[in-house]
Amino acid sequence: MGGTAIGVDVASSAQKIWLTLQALGNIAFAYSYSMVLIEIQDTVKAPPAENKTMRKANLMGVSTTTAFYMLCGCLGYAAFGNAAPGNMLTGFGFYEPFWLNFANVCIVVHLVGAYQVYCQPIYAAVESWAAARWPESDFVVRRYHPFGAGKFSINMFRLAWRTAFVVVSTVLAILLPFFNDILGLLGALGFWPLTVYLPVEMYIRQSKVKRSSWKWVALQSPSFVCFAVTVGVTVASVQGITQSLKNYVPFKTKL
Numbered sequence: 001m002g003g004t005a006i007g008v009d010v011a012s013s014a015q016k017i018w019l020t021l022q023a024l025g026n027i028a029f030a031y032s033y034s035m036v037l038i039e040i041q042d043t044v045k046a047p048p049a050e051n052k053t054m055r056k057a058n059l060m061g062v063s064t065t066t067a068f069y070m071l072c073g074c075l076g077y078a079a080f081g082n083a084a085p086g087n088m089l090t091g092f093g094f095y096e097p098f099w100l101n102f103a104n105v106c107i108v109v110h111l112v113g114a115y116q117v118y119c120q121p122i123y124a125a126v127e128s129w130a131a132a133r134w135p136e137s138d139f140v141v142r143r144y145h146p147f148g149a150g151k152f153s154i155n156m157f158r159l160a161w162r163t164a165f166v167v168v169s170t171v172l173a174i175l176l177p178f179f180n181d182i183l184g185l186l187g188a189l190g191f192w193p194l195t196v197y198l199p200v201e202m203y204i205r206q207s208k209v210k211r212s213s214w215k216w217v218a219l220q221s222p223s224f225v226c227f228a229v230t231v232g233v234t235v236a237s238v239q240g241i242t243q244s245l246k247n248y249v250p251f252k253t254k255l
Helices: 013-030 034-043 050-083 098-133 156-175 179-207 214-247
Strands: none
Touching (some): 013 179
16 A cells, blocks of 8 residues: 555544444444344244254354455445445446446345335234224224135235335435434444343343353353443444534435
């Protein structure tokens, strides 16, 4: 690099720390999948045992995600240097290559599927609550068969509620203009409590690990480190959102 100073062009060292923490929040968002892990494991057929199948799936998923993050981070910086965009597919400044369009289509397909998976626990919770609250309501519990006898059926409450949820969440997503800042905040809020703290505490209770034992300390130490990182990422994301709000334009995404 011939003695040339490299790194993100920022006004101060403090700003560079904020940006680094925000980047950690973006990465944490990709690993916050534990809320759907149990739902997926519940649908896995046995044999083999569900935990063995999910262990392999976890290893493959985390390895693939890590590989993509390393490729995007290293190759993106190698190609664009300090001008590396927050979104690698929309920050090039050109949109002609067919492979770029294909990559965006793949992302849409991925997000549509991921949206369904992540929303299923919310759908199930609300629909179970509504069925228990209004058990006599045809709107809530009755199923209609538009094509006569068969497996396909429609529940009016489910149709109305899920449609409204998708519309509201889509509008809110469009209104959130700071892609990386919001992603970092969501990653920070969901990573430690759901991906680190909850599994660790579940294992400690299930295995009856004694408090203050070496095994308990070994389990709680990374949890504490991740908690400290989560606090820092949350503060950095809020700081980034506060700064971005100074130039806020509704329905205009800022990467």
